[in-house]
Amino acid sequence: MAATNIEVWQLGTVVEVRNIAANVQRVVLEPSRPKTAEPGSHIDVMVSIDGHQDKRSYSIVESAEDGTQLVISVLKAPLSRGGSLFIHALQPGDQLEITQPLQNFPLRVGAQRYILLAGGIGITAMINMAQVLRNLKADYTFVYAGRNRAAMAYLEELQDLHGENLVVHIDDEGTSLDVDALVAGATEDTELYMCGPIRLMDAVRRSWTERGLSYPNLRFETFGNSGWYDPEEFVVKVPSLGLQVLVGPGRSMLEALEDAGADMMFDCRKGECGLCEVRILQLEGAIDHRDVFYSSRQKNATEKMACCVSRAVTSKTGLTAEASPSGPAIVTIEVS
Amino acid sequence: MTEVRTQSSTTNKVLGYPLDVWYVAAWDKEVTRKPMSRKVAGRPLALYRTEGGKAVALADACWHRLAPLSLGKTLGKDQIQCPYHGIVYNSAGRCVSMPAQETINPSATVPSFPVVERHRYVWVWLGDPTKADPELVPDMHQLDSPEWAGDGETIHAPCNFQLVLDNLMDLTHEEFIHSSSIGQEELSESDFVVTHDDGTVTVSRWMFNIDAPPFWLKNMRDKFPGFEGKVDRWQIITFRSPSVINIDVGVTKAGTGAYEGDRSQGVNGFVMNAITPESDKSCHYFWAFMRNYRLDSQLITTQLRDGVHGVFGEDEAMLAAQQAAIDANPDYEFYNLNIDAGGMWVRRLIERQLESEGRLVPGA
Ligand code: FES
Ligand code: FES
Numbered sequence: 001m002a003a004t005n006i007e008v009w010q011l012g013t014v015v016e017v018r019n020i021a022a023n024v025q026r027v028v029l030e031p032s033r034p035k036t037a038e039p040g041s042h043i044d045v046m047v048s049i050d051g052h053q054d055k056r057s058y059s060i061v062e063s064a065e066d067g068t069q070l071v072i073s074v075l076k077a078p079l080s081r082g083g084s085l086f087i088h089a090l091q092p093g094d095q096l097e098i099t100q101p102l103q104n105f106p107l108r109v110g111a112q113r114y115i116l117l118a119g120g121i122g123i124t125a126m127i128n129m130a131q132v133l134r135n136l137k138a139d140y141t142f143v144y145a146g147r148n149r150a151a152m153a154y155l156e157e158l159q160d161l162h163g164e165n166l167v168v169h170i171d172d173e174g175t176s177l178d179v180d181a182l183v184a185g186a187t188e189d190t191e192l193y194m195c196g197p198i199r200l201m202d203a204v205r206r207s208w209t210e211r212g213l214s215y216p217n218l219r220f221e222t223f224g225n226s227g228w229y230d231p232e233e234f235v236v237k238v239p240s241l242g243l244q245v246l247v248g249p250g251r252s253m254l255e256a257l258e259d260a261g262a263d264m265m266f267d268c269r270k271g272e273c274g275l276c277e278v279r280i281l282q283l284e285g286a287i288d289h290r291d292v293f294y295s296s297r298q299k300n301a302t303e304k305m306a307c308c309v310s311r312a313v314t315s316k317t318g319l320t321a322e323a324s325p326s327g328p329a330i331v332t333i334e335v336s
Numbered sequence: 337m338t339e340v341r342t343q344s345s346t347t348n349k350v351l352g353y354p355l356d357v358w359y360v361a362a363w364d365k366e367v368t369r370k371p372m373s374r375k376v377a378g379r380p381l382a383l384y385r386t387e388g389g390k391a392v393a394l395a396d397a398c399w400h401r402l403a404p405l406s407l408g409k410t411l412g413k414d415q416i417q418c419p420y421h422g423i424v425y426n427s428a429g430r431c432v433s434m435p436a437q438e439t440i441n442p443s444a445t446v447p448s449f450p451v452v453e454r455h456r457y458v459w460v461w462l463g464d465p466t467k468a469d470p471e472l473v474p475d476m477h478q479l480d481s482p483e484w485a486g487d488g489e490t491i492h493a494p495c496n497f498q499l500v501l502d503n504l505m506d507l508t509h510e511e512f513i514h515s516s517s518i519g520q521e522e523l524s525e526s527d528f529v530v531t532h533d534d535g536t537v538t539v540s541r542w543m544f545n546i547d548a549p550p551f552w553l554k555n556m557r558d559k560f561p562g563f564e565g566k567v568d569r570w571q572i573i574t575f576r577s578p579s580v581i582n583i584d585v586g587v588t589k590a591g592t593g594a595y596e597g598d599r600s601q602g603v604n605g606f607v608m609n610a611i612t613p614e615s616d617k618s619c620h621y622f623w624a625f626m627r628n629y630r631l632d633s634q635l636i637t638t639q640l641r642d643g644v645h646g647v648f649g650e651d652e653a654m655l656a657a658q659q660a661a662i663d664a665n666p667d668y669e670f671y672n673l674n675i676d677a678g679g680m681w682v683r684r685l686i687e688r689q690l691e692s693e694g695r696l697v698p699g700a
């Protein structure tokens with residue numbers, strides 16, 4: 001849908017900020033050039049992190065019909081690249097650069113049955129869709145999984161609105177989501193839309209493929225910001241360019257290489273297109289593949305990586321505490 | 337219909353086209369397993385049928401580099417392959433295969449538009465898909481009712497669709513443009529009645545005890561061999577917003593009660609018109625002439641279709657010339673006559689539809 005994805009930048013004025021769950025800030029914006037937001041759409045936002053500008057994508061959670069108000073709700077992620085801290089610091093009256101709504105995750109009207117799956121803050125991508133399905137009286141199940149109630153934004157509103165169509169899974173209450181059981185409930189005509197942490201989405205993808213369900217009926221949105229491991233500092237070496245660069249936990253490998261003067265090719269910067277591919281020559285540590293471009297076969301082969309989102313890690317278990325004390329992971333690569 | 341606009345753009349020479357509506361994209365027979373291209377309301381579409389026979393409308397531009405999918409080929413149950421680098425989409429417009437990689441980019445989709453097949457046409461909805469209710473397809477049941485027979489054609493008219501609507505809502509032009517077939521001076525002399533509601537406009541005209549023009553005399557003789565004498569004639573034009581006009585036409589032997597409801601002593605036809613905007617200056621004009629007598633005569637079907645083809649050819653030439661004159665005189669306005677009442681109500685309804693979609697540009 002290239003035509004609907006032309007970035008039109010405008011000013012957004014913050015009119016309201018409110019904490020709606022643990023570390024989740026709801027921000028109401030008034031765009032200077034309003035445009036109706038379709039379900040599944042997001043805006044790109046210019047955030048400033050330590051003095052430099054950077055672009056982040058946030059789902060539009062709620063919007064006025066004519067687009068004159070847009071709501072984003074953002075989780076403060078201590079290990080993230082810093083965009084969420086900027087959003088959390090916003091106050092009414094602040095202005096920031098935002099795009100008009102962009103669409104990469106369109107809801108198709110007319111499917112026989114829908115499953116919407118939200119993990120944690122991924123709920124922000126699903127709320128608008130669920131609302132549309134409810135209005136259409138479609139056959140849908142809305143699954144919301146989280147760690148504990150306090151962390152789950154919008155939970156009560158959604159329970160009121162969707163009643164029995166909403167199924168809630170809460171780890172701390174012993175009702176964790178069983179992905180295989182969920183996918184077992186899908187038929188050939190079911191479309192499943194999901195947004196959540198990469199582990200959840202990988203599990204659903206695996207289960208979906210194992211059951212032989214139609215892959216195009218599995219819809220997901222990823223902004224490339226979640227991995228199997230927590231982000232660590234690591235070293236990237238590019239012998240052909242004579243570069244050795246330290247990639248901080250808040251920067252991507254692509255950004256760090258660009259900062260160091262490498263002329264890098266890229267397009268989506270969120271792990272979809274594969275244009276930022278680099279070849280791995282040598283590796284001390286492991287690769288945390290965060291893209292959806294490579295197949296699992298290709299990921300396991302560790303020959304290439306999408307440097308816009310994927311990282312090198314020392315830890316094999318996913319916990320920062322397990323990071324090797326002997327220093328950062330080192331990945332040696334060749335670029336195109 | 338509550339609010340009345342004071343500032344009106346109904347006399348604009350060129351109106352925009354609504355999107356939250358069903359438009360005829362093609363005759364049912366045109367859409368096959370071999371993809372075809374057709375532009376509807378400014379949007380190029382690739383139309384094809386699935387193996388199961390369901391009509392599909394996708395945007396006619398591949399997600400990758402916008403190559404027209406209509407030049408591609410259909411595959412499997414419901415898929416179409418881009419002719420350039422081979423990306424395959426299903427009927428929902430989702431990529432199902434990217435030949436050069438092991439995974440599928442989740443963003444790779446082309447818009448798939450809601451489609452309904454009804455009354456021998458394939459209808460598409462280009463606006464908000466959540467509003468695409470098949471019940472909103474305008475009634476054109478004469479096209480596929482066993483009580484009616486006939487056939488039609490498509491004119492690719494080089495003019496704004498509104499000019500065709502204007503043309504059909506005021507048939508006094510028949511006297512001048514169609515003098516050799518259906519025109520007669522009683523048309524512009526006779527009185528007409530205009531009514532409207534939220535979604536329709538009707539113009540009725542009755543002429544009593546007149547000579548039948550050549551087209552109608554032939555039709556009367558098809559049903560009543562050797563017929564001579566005066567007739568009562570009617571034209572009841574019904575517009576269904578935003579782009580369908582059905583015209584109930586016919587003649588009966590004079591004084592046999594047609595106006596009161598008894599049409600048994602005559603012949604009745606329905607001119608079915610669906611005018612689909614293509615661009616600001618062109619449209620697809622789908623028409624058919626249906627009759628309710630001698631249903632099994634293919635000869636009459638063909639004769640009527642060819643006859644109307646000739647008549648509409650005369651309109652097409654005028655519409656092309658009118659659009660050219662409009663373009664050549666950008667500083668000149670339209671003015672209105674009393675006979676334009678039907679056309680003006682049509683413009684008012686279209687204007688309201690555009691307004692409800694938030695797409696009315698004042699004074700545009
Ligand atoms: S830039 Fe698209 S996958 Fe990295
Ligand atoms: S343009 Fe269609 S696959 Fe490249």
Ligand SMILES: [Fe+2]
Binds near residue numbers: 509510513648
């Ligand atoms: Fe005419």
